[in-house]
Amino acid sequence: MIEWILASSSPRRQELLERLPFSFSVEVAQVEETICSSLSPRQNVENLAKQKAEAVARKHPNKWIIGCDTLVALEQHILGKPQDANEARKMLYQLSGKVHSVYTGICIIRAQDSFLKVFSEKTKVHMKQLSEEEVTAYVITGEPLDKAGAYGIQGQGGLYIEGIEGDYYNVMGLPLCRLYKEIMEFYKFY
Ligand SMILES: Cc1cn([C@H]2C[C@H](O)[C@@H](COP(=O)(O)OP(=O)(O)OP(=O)(O)O)O2)c(=O)[nH]c1=O
Numbered sequence: 001m002i003e004w005i006l007a008s009s010s011p012r013r014q015e016l017l018e019r020l021p022f023s024f025s026v027e028v029a030q031v032e033e034t035i036c037s038s039l040s041p042r043q044n045v046e047n048l049a050k051q052k053a054e055a056v057a058r059k060h061p062n063k064w065i066i067g068c069d070t071l072v073a074l075e076q077h078i079l080g081k082p083q084d085a086n087e088a089r090k091m092l093y094q095l096s097g098k099v100h101s102v103y104t105g106i107c108i109i110r111a112q113d114s115f116l117k118v119f120s121e122k123t124k125v126h127m128k129q130l131s132e133e134e135v136t137a138y139v140i141t142g143e144p145l146d147k148a149g150a151y152g153i154q155g156q157g158g159l160y161i162e163g164i165e166g167d168y169y170n171v172m173g174l175p176l177c178r179l180y181k182e183i184m185e186f187y188k189f190y
Pocket residue numbers: 007008009010012028029033052068069070071072081102146147148149151152153154157171172173
């Protein structure tokens with residue numbers, strides 16, 4: 001039987017992965033998440049997903065590890081999770097009234113036989129213009145603080161999203177349909 005480990009502390013990712021037809025355990029990857037501004041958003045999410053998967057794979061070389069990372073890209077800027085409420089406010093003002101892209105990178109590793117697969121998905125998100133009152137009230141809820149770009153489409157943040165192009169679940173941190181396809185392919189060989 002294939003034993004999967006999700007290398008993530010995100011409750012959203014755990015919840016979404018439960019929809020796939022296999023069981024898995026969870027182990028949090030201790031990785032310092034550094035965004036490299038000389039790399040593209042896609043390269044950043046793929047590298048970070050790989051680092052998270054590798055950190056857990058070192059401890060479990062015989063298991064199949066899934067690492068993930070999500071970032072928001074607005075023009076040349078890459079936004080990770082805000083450090084504090086002030087940074088969350090700043091990010092929301094930057095995204096307000098604009099279209100940005102959310103990238104999620106996924107890395108699947110099994111160290112024992114040097115298996116490594118990395119891919120990423122992009123979803124475009126249209127955010128409405130936010131008033132100062134909306135930004136203040138939203139940041140006070142605390143919802144923005146553990147999320148890339150300082151909003152959660154699945155929560156109150158969804159009130160501010162006019163539309164998306166791409167996978168909704170990719171914005172939440174796990175590109176469900178793409179991951180399902182990749183894993184079904186994978187089961188043909190294992
Ligand atoms: C844009 C957006 C992000 N997010 C979340 C998804 C990710 O959990 C988080 C981005 O941070 P990540 O570093 O990708 O993930 P994490 O720190 O939550 O978990 P781990 O590193 O242990 O896997 O932002 C939402 O939940 N909703 C949204 O609408």
